[in-house]
Amino acid sequence: MDETVAEYIRRTVLKIPKDELKMMLQKWGFLSEAQLQTLNFHQIKDNISQEVVQLCEENSADIKQAAVLDIIYNHIYQNKRMWSVYQMKKSGEELEYFDITDFKKKFKRRLRSALKNVTITFKEYEDNAIWIRVAWGTPHKKPNQYKPSYVVYHSQTPYVFISSSVLKSTLPLLCQALIVASNYHDIREMELRSHSLNSLKDIVFKRYSQNFQTCSPKPLQGGNGEPENADTRIVEENRSEKERIHRLNQRAFGSGPQPKLEFAQYRLETMFKSDPKMDVLDKKEPFRCLVKFSSPHLLESLKSLAPAGMADAPLSPLLTCIPHKARNYFKIREKGGLYPESFVSP
Amino acid sequence: EKADPQKTAFLLRKAWTLYSVTPLYGFRRARLRDYARLLGAFIAAEKQKGLAVEVGAELDIKVALSSLADIRGSELDQAALLVQLSSRSRGSSRSSEDKPVWWGWFCSVFGDELSESVPEHFTCLPLFLSHGAESYTALVGSWFQKTFDCCFRRLAISPLNLSWMVAMWAGCKLDRAASAVELVFSVPCLAQPLDISYAIHPEDAKVLWDTVQKTPGEITQEEVDVFMDSLYAHFHRHFKIHLSAAKLVKISTAIASAHCDGIVKILHSQYLPGVLMLLTELAISQIQ
Numbered sequence: 001m002d003e004t005v006a007e008y009i010r011r012t013v014l015k016i017p018k019d020e021l022k023m024m025l026q027k028w029g030f031l032s033e034a035q036l037q038t039l040n041f042h043q044i045k046d047n048i049s050q051e052v053v054q055l056c057e058e059n060s061a062d063i064k065q066a067a068v069l070d071i072i073y074n075h076i077y078q079n080k081r082m083w084s085v086y087q088m089k090k091s092g093e094e095l096e097y098f099d100i101t102d103f104k105k106k107f108k109r110r111l112r113s114a115l116k117n118v119t120i121t122f123k124e125y126e127d128n129a130i131w132i133r134v135a136w137g138t139p140h141k142k143p144n145q146y147k148p149s150y151v152v153y154h155s156q157t158p159y160v161f162i163s164s165s166v167l168k169s170t171l172p173l174l175c176q177a178l179i180v181a182s183n184y185h186d187i188r189e190m191e192l193r194s195h196s197l198n199s200l201k202d203i204v205f206k207r208y209s210q211n212f213q214t215c216s217p218k219p220l221q222g223g224n225g226e227p228e229n230a231d232t233r234i235v236e237e238n239r240s241e242k243e244r245i246h247r248l249n250q251r252a253f254g255s256g257p258q259p260k261l262e263f264a265q266y267r268l269e270t271m272f273k274s275d276p277k278m279d280v281l282d283k284k285e286p287f288r289c290l291v292k293f294s295s296p297h298l299l300e301s302l303k304s305l306a307p308a309g310m311a312d313a314p315l316s317p318l319l320t321c322i323p324h325k326a327r328n329y330f331k332i333r334e335k336g337g338l339y340p341e342s343f344v345s346p
Numbered sequence: 347e348k349a350d351p352q353k354t355a356f357l358l359r360k361a362w363t364l365y366s367v368t369p370l371y372g373f374r375r376a377r378l379r380d381y382a383r384l385l386g387a388f389i390a391a392e393k394q395k396g397l398a399v400e401v402g403a404e405l406d407i408k409v410a411l412s413s414l415a416d417i418r419g420s421e422l423d424q425a426a427l428l429v430q431l432s433s434r435s436r437g438s439s440r441s442s443e444d445k446p447v448w449w450g451w452f453c454s455v456f457g458d459e460l461s462e463s464v465p466e467h468f469t470c471l472p473l474f475l476s477h478g479a480e481s482y483t484a485l486v487g488s489w490f491q492k493t494f495d496c497c498f499r500r501l502a503i504s505p506l507n508l509s510w511m512v513a514m515w516a517g518c519k520l521d522r523a524a525s526a527v528e529l530v531f532s533v534p535c536l537a538q539p540l541d542i543s544y545a546i547h548p549e550d551a552k553v554l555w556d557t558v559q560k561t562p563g564e565i566t567q568e569e570v571d572v573f574m575d576s577l578y579a580h581f582h583r584h585f586k587i588h589l590s591a592a593k594l595v596k597i598s599t600a601i602a603s604a605h606c607d608g609i610v611k612i613l614h615s616q617y618l619p620g621v622l623m624l625l626t627e628l629a630i631s632q633i634q
Contacts, residue, residue: 272580290548301538312586
């Protein structure tokens with residue numbers, strides 16, 4: 001077995017938490033059940049990984065098998081990576097039958113014609129997701145297995161989720177190969193990024209409960225976290241205000257759980273306008289700023305701002321539009337210049 | 347007073363943790379070598395006791411104390427005092443192989459308010475800045491406390507003071523391309539905490555400040571308020587969020603950055619005295 005492959009397997013195994021290791025090796029299926037029985041999972045990880053490498057040596061593992069183990073690890077720990085969303089465009093309306101073998105063949109051929117040294121690995125998962133791992137080399141160097149790109153393609157959709165290699169020059173090659181292989185003619189990056197791959201899927205596949213207009217206001221229920229006042233002598237003076245905020249929040253965000261995003265970024269190039277009493281800057285040029293919101297669960301956090309008194313209800317459409325516009329990067333410019341509400345997002 | 351840029355280069359671009367220090371009793375500038383020796387022995391003894399740092403047993407800690415004559419505001423200020431800890435592997439005796447592991451320095455920049463009010467035998471160096479492992483800071487701090495009967499306290503920076511800093515520093519003139527003026531807010535008490543970073547193009551921030559400031563060289567609380575309120579209003583116009591209700595936790599400009607936990611990074615030597623003067627003031631008000 002190649003030394004670089006042995007080292008790669010050793011390092012991959014070291015990344016895996018001890019209590020997940022057996023399960024992952026089983027999923028991998030490269031080592032037999034009998035071989036797995038011989039492993040002592042209670043020793044220190046250094047020793048376990050050495051034993052695994054030994055077994056792989058017995059089975060003459062090559063980089064292809066090692067790459068599959070890496071995909072399995074990254075599929076389970078997908079939220080450790082940052083994913084960007086891309087949308088492919090077809091020229092015509094024809095719905096072609098998707099042939100996975102054809103896809104793989106075309107993808108490999110396109111990449112290999114541009115770059116001789118690449119390692120390309122595929123793995124299919126239940127939800128029509130095809131995971132692709134590409135390790136990149138140069139005409140003179142073998143592929144760097146430690147900085148691969150990962151692509152998740154749902155064949156029934158035009159969407160591709162890419163966790164890019166830090167080697168930036170590889171991205172155009174990857175995109176090219178994708179459109180050729182899937183019979184699309186163009187691909188564009190959506191301004192949508194997150195660690196939570198599932199949430200990105202929820203957003204573009206519209207799998208979350210969307211905001212919609214409700215005609216009749218719902219009565220305030222205790223279930224949204226507001227404690228009922230046990231003491232009936234205490235009257236909520238602003239109960240109607242609380243209900244109004246709740247209603248507007250429902251309208252803006254919908255009533256179901258929000259997709260999980262960690263940040264939203266706004267590049268503002270709008271005019272600076274503040275209270276005329278303040279006698280401040282009134283330039284003819286835009287006030288340039290960059291605003292970034294971050295949270296472990298951004299949309300839930302934004303949803304709770306108005307009830308907490310930190311924001312007006314309804315919250316700005318710049319924030320509430322994130323899921324249905326399927327983007328969390330925005331560039332905002334002034335439209336017309338007269339009405340502060342009329343922002344354009346190009 | 348301009349500090350020699352070479353001597354003060356080590357101060358720049360490091361994150362310094364701030365403390366206020368009460369006046370030192372019985373401190374004598376002439377005895378720096380003795381103090382270094384005593385502090386070194388103290389640290390070695392604590393290591394023996396097993397109370398000290400994660401540094402491997404093969405490393406010795408060497409202590410150096412020096413005065414930074416250029417770091418002071420007026421003649422009434424004491425010159426700054428630098429404590430530097432370096433590690434030297436056992437068996438080596440060449441100081442050129444020492445690796446600096448920790449810095450701490452005491453200073454006073456226009457701290458007249460304090461130095462005028464203390465009796466004889468007390469040395470006023472109310473601001474202390476440290477960089478390096480917390481365990482070393484604790485060792486050095488406890489030796490100084492025992493030896494000079496002084497008291498160290500972490501210096502937090504309130505949102506009010508942070509807004510002074512950002513207003514002041516946003517208005518500073520800089521010759522080359524500057525980094526953004528950034529304000530970082532935290533809204534912790536939601537079910538899911540939210541952080542908001544509001545970064546303004548440095549030219550635009552300076553123009554805004556220039557329209558607010560009435561007298562060059564002077565800043566009033568009112569001007570700082572107008573500056574901040576107009577930034578909040580611009581933000582509210584877009585997002586309908588009341589930034590004034592959030593907690594300002596960190597500010598960052600091309601000159602310096604400051605965090606409410608009392609951590610400061612100074613980026614530009616030209617403004618070092620100004621920054622230290624402000625921090626000295628904060629330290630003194632914590633002591634009094």
